[in-house]
Amino acid sequence: MASRADEQRAGKWWVSGPPLLYLLVFFAVPTLIMVLASFRTPGEFGGLAPLRDESGALDLNLESYQRFVAETVYAQVFVKSVGYALVTTLACLLLAYPLATLIARSPKKYRDLLLLLVILPFWSNFLIRIYAWMIILGPNAALARVVNGAFAWFGAGPVPLLFSSFAVLVCLVYVHLPFMVLPLYANLEKHEQALLDAAQDLGANAWQRFWRITFPLSLPGVYAGAALVFIPALGIFAIPDILGGPNDTLIGNLIKQQFLETRDWPFGSVLSIVLTVAALSLAAFAAWIGRGRAGAERPVRA
Amino acid sequence: MALLEIQGVTRRFGDFTAVDDVSLAIEAGEFFTLLGPSGCGKTTLLRMIAGFDLPDAGRILLNGEDLADKPPEARPVRTVFQSYALFPHMTVDGNIAFPLHMAKTPDAEIPGKVAAALEDVRLPGFGKRYPHELSGGQKQRVAIARALVTHPTVLLLDEPLAALDAKLREEMQLELIGMQKDAGITFVYVTHDQTEALALSHRIAVMNRGKVEQLDEPSKIYGFPRTRFVADFIGHCNLLSGPVRSAANRVVVVDVAGLGAVEVATPLADATRAGAGGTIALRPEKVRIEAASDAARGNHYRGTVSELLYMGDVTVYRVATAAGLRIEALLANSKAGRAQFFEVGDAVDVAWSADAGHFIAE
């Protein structure tokens, strides 16, 4: 009869096997192929050149990487993407903080409802949310007329709200806001009122209580939220594609161009890899920070 | 041959040895208790009997058969968990019927057995309720009913009464004794509560740091503790330690700092050498306490009452002798004469006879 340990191991493979297999085939392998593709030459009609050329040698080279490094415009686009993601993250933080605080402080029975209200917009279709801003920022819409009216009153020319960096940023914030609210709320909910009472008792005013107690304690939530906003924002392409102007090409747009328009797949892969490395490093960094701080706060398990 | 034999079982978790080379033989039909403070290994040992953990060394035999390769579901051993572990999505009937289903009992027989099990734990008619509708004591009983319904060979109980309040606990203790006697099943009971252990068990294994310090009937554990730990863990005890001055004729004399020479009658006298370390374990209820008087006869020690604890039926006096050593004396209030109610600060004499103490060699 099989020993207990063997049976346990068999059970483990029965359960973890199928999802593991699926993800290996449809996630790990494509990723590896993409890495490999970055070392190949583009095919004549787009895509990839054959793996072995006429002489039978493997087609592997660093041309695409060299191109990325040599033509600085790509690095610039990357830096711009980082900039946009950063601004988005900060704006989300500023908006999310009061919201999360309010929910954390409201009576228990309302909290789930309030949270649901924050999440619902997230569950509406991504494109709808972009489209909504197209309407709001459209040249004939109320907002544009008010703003341009105000500008005209100051003697300045009309400013297009749509197809601009402003539109892209507003929409980026709009789309990612729930991701900042949730981790922040999860953290703030755990804060003990007693700490703030003690601080007040010791003479701290409202601002000091916030800055010296609440905010530092909320940092793990802030980092988690920042990671959840920054990383997706880095790779976004639909928003600049629909709402952005010619200056708003971000790395996501470049990747899309390379794969679907220019069809220079090796170069597109290089761009994707750069993006992946950036995203993964940030995710790992966020996880590392989160663990370091959470270690001090997690309750001791007996 | 004993029903359940534990032979040289050891279990380690990394650097920590939870169970250290423990050997026990548990007889059929007995109420056997593993008693000890938290971390002593009693629960780990219980889980190994149940099959949720495997020993790193040693064997566990049930009716002579090695249980090593048998997973929990194949062992004729049932566990009553500390948290009861009743399936929240099943009714009481469903919970109790579960092991019957697993044992492939014919469907027709199941309702009858379930009803009988509920009767045995005195919860007739509770079948349609869900666990969250039950009180702690009721959940307790359903857990026991579920464990007993397939008439296991051994029932393991992991501190089942820990979550109940004092009065309920006492009631359940009596019920458990009754249940065990009626069902005739071997109980292996784990607890850290020594009064509970003393009240319920046929035999107790006192465990500390993975080892069994003493295995005996309750009265012997209480009256004749074999180690300092057992003496201290069970009930209250005065522990008078020091080097042995002399040992002969069934009397050992120990030099106790602060008291001087103290005699104790013990069968170990012949095996004890002068100079070796020893402890006299003296139960407070064997210490006589009287108002200080020069007319006192016999061996007595002078001191002042430093603390007293009035507990309703008894009073515990802590008496500080001149050298600072504290002796505890317990006096049943109903037996105390007028002259024996003392206040803090009173001068008193404490005394005991040589055979009131129990000698423990170091």
Added chain:
Amino acid sequence: MHKPSPWLWACAIGAYAFLYIPLVIVVVYSFNDSRLNAEWVGFTLDWYRKLFANGDMLTAAGNSLLIGVTASAVSTVLGTMAGVAMYRYKLRLLPLLVLTPIAIPEILMGVSLLIFFVLLNVTLGLVSVTLAHITFCIGFVAIVVRARLAGMDEALIEAARDCGATPWQSFRFVTLPLIMPGVIAGALMAFTLSIDDFVITFFTAGAGTVTLPLQIYSMIKIAVTPEVNAVSTLLMLLTLLLIVIASRVSPSLLRSS
């Protein structure tokens, strides 16, 4: 607790307004009797009628539903297995593969799957999109299931084994019923994610296949009419319904997301 100050209320309400007003505008203008989404002219259901007469739209909706149901079913099964495995056993590879698709920008998965399918000479279409959707849905289901397992009393499994149940029986009779709300919620979530997905579908759909989001995208880029508003409103209602059901079924869904 301190009552939140009015200033806090103002900021919070402002944030909620920020979140909802755009969506409200989309809905409102879907009933607007004007081609331009500029100002309110009059109430009409014309755009909805046009929508249902729009063959492309209906095909797209049909595709989305088909893909959604298939992807949801498969990813629920695989995701539940993954969630159980991650909870029960100390694994390193599986959590990595399950959680990374969620952590990285979607475009990366879209692009790598595109290369993958083309190299394998798989025609891009419904099948490729479904396979892609399953890949990222597994992670979500796994997280929900794992969270649900973590909230379950472990002693219950031991009690089941103690009562004579084999590991499979204790899973079937005890674990599964108890995590079922989580599994259902995960399935609903997977369905919603699939219906709404744009980026990954964009890269893996190829020329001939359209899903609802892709249709909306081309309508936005080419010719904006309030039909887009109409289809958006309907889609929002569907999603709302599903999410409300899911959070009723598994109240902890909010926490784990």
